[in-house]
Amino acid sequence: MAFDSQESQTSSVGDYYESEEEEEDDYKYFEEEDLMEDSETFSKENSDPEWYEHSCMPSQEVWSIIKKEVCQLSQDLQVTDPIARLLLYSTKWDKSLAVSKFNGDKNQFFIDAHIHPSKPKRQPLEPCTECPICFSSDDANYQLYCGHSFCCDCWISYIISKLERGVSLGIECMDCDVLMGFEVIDTLLVKRSSVIRRYYQLALSQIVESHPLLRWCPGRDCDMVFAVKEPLPKRIQCTHCNLATCFQCGEEYHSPTDCESFKNWLLKCRDDSETAHYITSNTKDCPKCSSAIEKNGGCNHIRCTKCSFDFCWMCLSAWAKHNNEYYACSRYQADPDVMKAKVTKAREALKKYIFYFERWDNHHKSLLLEEETRFKIQTRIKEQVSNGEGTWIDWQYLLDAADLLRKCRYTLKYTYPRAYWMIGDKKHLFEYQQAQLELEIENLSWKVERATITDRADLERQMAVTEIRRVTLLRDFKHY
Amino acid sequence: MASLHITRVKREFREVVSSEEAQKSQIKIEIIDESDLTKLKGTVIGPPDTPFEGGTYILDIRIPDTYPFNPPKVKFVTKIWHPNISSVTGAICLDILKDQWAAAMTLRTVLLSIQALLQAAEPDDPQDAVVAKQYKGDPELYRKTAKHWAQTYAGAPKTTDDAEISAKIDTLLQMGITETKAREALSTHSWNLEAAVDSLFT
Numbered sequence A: 001m002a003f004d005s006q007e008s009q010t011s012s013v014g015d016y017y018e019s020e021e022e023e024e025d026d027y028k029y030f031e032e033e034d035l036m037e038d039s040e041t042f043s044k045e046n047s048d049p050e051w052y053e054h055s056c057m058p059s060q061e062v063w064s065i066i067k068k069e070v071c072q073l074s075q076d077l078q079v080t081d082p083i084a085r086l087l088l089y090s091t092k093w094d095k096s097l098a099v100s101k102f103n104g105d106k107n108q109f110f111i112d113a114h115i116h117p118s119k120p121k122r123q124p125l126e127p128c129t130e131c132p133i134c135f136s137s138d139d140a141n142y143q144l145y146c147g148h149s150f151c152c153d154c155w156i157s158y159i160i161s162k163l164e165r166g167v168s169l170g171i172e173c174m175d176c177d178v179l180m181g182f183e184v185i186d187t188l189l190v191k192r193s194s195v196i197r198r199y200y201q202l203a204l205s206q207i208v209e210s211h212p213l214l215r216w217c218p219g220r221d222c223d224m225v226f227a228v229k230e231p232l233p234k235r236i237q238c239t240h241c242n243l244a245t246c247f248q249c250g251e252e253y254h255s256p257t258d259c260e261s262f263k264n265w266l267l268k269c270r271d272d273s274e275t276a277h278y279i280t281s282n283t284k285d286c287p288k289c290s291s292a293i294e295k296n297g298g299c300n301h302i303r304c305t306k307c308s309f310d311f312c313w314m315c316l317s318a319w320a321k322h323n324n325e326y327y328a329c330s331r332y333q334a335d336p337d338v339m340k341a342k343v344t345k346a347r348e349a350l351k352k353y354i355f356y357f358e359r360w361d362n363h364h365k366s367l368l369l370e371e372e373t374r375f376k377i378q379t380r381i382k383e384q385v386s387n388g389e390g391t392w393i394d395w396q397y398l399l400d401a402a403d404l405l406r407k408c409r410y411t412l413k414y415t416y417p418r419a420y421w422m423i424g425d426k427k428h429l430f431e432y433q434q435a436q437l438e439l440e441i442e443n444l445s446w447k448v449e450r451a452t453i454t455d456r457a458d459l460e461r462q463m464a465v466t467e468i469r470r471v472t473l474l475r476d477f478k479h480y
Numbered sequence B: 001m002a003s004l005h006i007t008r009v010k011r012e013f014r015e016v017v018s019s020e021e022a023q024k025s026q027i028k029i030e031i032i033d034e035s036d037l038t039k040l041k042g043t044v045i046g047p048p049d050t051p052f053e054g055g056t057y058i059l060d061i062r063i064p065d066t067y068p069f070n071p072p073k074v075k076f077v078t079k080i081w082h083p084n085i086s087s088v089t090g091a092i093c094l095d096i097l098k099d100q101w102a103a104a105m106t107l108r109t110v111l112l113s114i115q116a117l118l119q120a121a122e123p124d125d126p127q128d129a130v131v132a133k134q135y136k137g138d139p140e141l142y143r144k145t146a147k148h149w150a151q152t153y154a155g156a157p158k159t160t161d162d163a164e165i166s167a168k169i170d171t172l173l174q175m176g177i178t179e180t181k182a183r184e185a186l187s188t189h190s191w192n193l194e195a196a197v198d199s200l201f202t
């Protein structure tokens, strides 16, 4: 059985939850500097708000997680593994839901899980050796649990036609809605190894996509899967391609912004016509949908390209109102406050967005530059070491500083979408802490760029202070 | 050995021809070209006590080479006014022609299901939103329109006097509109001449 062959390549599930070495590194700043004397008494999560128990594994290892979950359920419910797997598939791998449904209306649960057919068989099939699909009697028929029986060739052609349409776990009987389990697939496809491989490949992606505690690494061509114990909008970092992702939404890691706000922020940024139009002086905002409109030529009858609203360039009211008497719009101009208020509101909204976008974009660019700085430092260390001035270990603190700088800059970048959507007193406090973090990051950046001539103790002090600011902000403004 | 879909079509063709329904000339299936069994012509007779009664409906049937693991592609050639069939393209919204298809079904099952659809429409799963709205909102008008289409396009026996309808169509014809377009516009706008004219000239 394919399931078993997978298992032989993998280690036990317990290995996935290894200690987070990278996270350990971050603690030494606290310990060395005595800034948080009681840090050791804090649990990992308390001392590092970004700490998140997760593991990253090659996708094939998911099979042993699934196998373990299936085994547990089959033992608890005293059913076979194939049944347990279909039950879990129907509850999207929610074991406790499966147990409670099993203890409730068990018959209905088996129908919902497509283990029992939803409708009784239409007619009893005559006991003939002929396959009802191809009418051939050359080949032995294979009977599914529901009693429907077809020749193996027909079953195989059917499975292939389903795989071509991207269906795998959901393949039903050819004559009713009973699902074909792995053991059926394995039996029928025993001589078709390429088809079976395709089946399990599709099944695996479907399992990972539907399992609440698993997520594919979104890295390009990356085959790694993350496993967590609790789904949260926190950082998962791929051990293969290094990409940092938010477990909850699958976007780039975006703490301290929550998933919903971050999604809205990205949507806003993608629509950068807003930004471009701001620069052109000849724009106004559509009074209906607020998107920026550029005026071409002298005609004052404007149609919004986005919402098709027809309006007057001069007074911003609906064009229909001036159909016959164009200059009626001066009447509205006589009341400039109304018009001004309208325009100002839309303008202010745009200005606000530009403000946050510029900072977001600036830190994004700085982050790329910090990348270069790290590379330069590496080159410089290499020179120093080859000149006999110390060893790599002696200079390691410079690389640590560059790494910390990138980490802090990353967090700072993602504070801007959060601030953009914030309101009230909370926003003031947030922006105060944000400004403090920004200040320390610029200090650190200055010192890292001049690292080889900066005093080591001074640099390390700066590192500690900056990291404290970052962690404090993350802890004070949890986004979940 | 011929491929499976061809073997099946030959067998199913015989099944339809010898079926009880075919004997009563309720359904029919014809081969268009002996050398290409993937294109067939189906016929369904409008069932009694429906606006389609006595109409002859021609269907275009295409057999994919993955048949019977995937359903045949079927659409109406004869124009029809029905919530689950597009009044423009003839496309059919029927579950067994989509995800509810099972390989053990046959062309006979398909033709009988289509006939059943003419008997009992499913306006909650519409193919033609305009027809579905009329079906639910003004069933009397729906019946009238569907019957008019059946008499015009499917050769259903003339049992009602359509003088009013004919007059409205004639008005549009005089405005240079084709008959099909005129009928479509009037049917879509509940036989309101003014609304139909508006839709045609804006």
Ligand SMILES: [Zn+2]
Residues within 6 Å of the ligand: A131, A132, A133, A134, A135, A136, A150, A151, A152, A153, A154, A155
């Ligand atoms: Zn067969």
Ligand SMILES: [Zn+2]
Residues within 6 Å of the ligand: A117, A144, A146, A147, A148, A173, A174, A175, A176, A177, A178
């Ligand atoms: Zn079955």
Ligand SMILES: [Zn+2]
Residues within 6 Å of the ligand: A217, A218, A219, A222, A223, A224, A238, A239, A240, A241, A242, A243
């Ligand atoms: Zn990756």
Ligand SMILES: [Zn+2]
Residues within 6 Å of the ligand: A233, A246, A247, A248, A249, A250, A251, A254, A258, A259, A262
């Ligand atoms: Zn997220």
Ligand SMILES: [Zn+2]
Residues within 6 Å of the ligand: A299, A300, A301, A302
């Ligand atoms: Zn104009």
Ligand SMILES: [Zn+2]
Residues within 6 Å of the ligand: A286, A287, A288, A289, A290, A291, A304, A305, A306, A307, A308, A309
């Ligand atoms: Zn607009």
Ligand SMILES: [Zn+2]
Residues within 6 Å of the ligand: A312, A313, A314, A315, A316, A317, A322, A328, A329, A330, A332
């Ligand atoms: Zn005006």
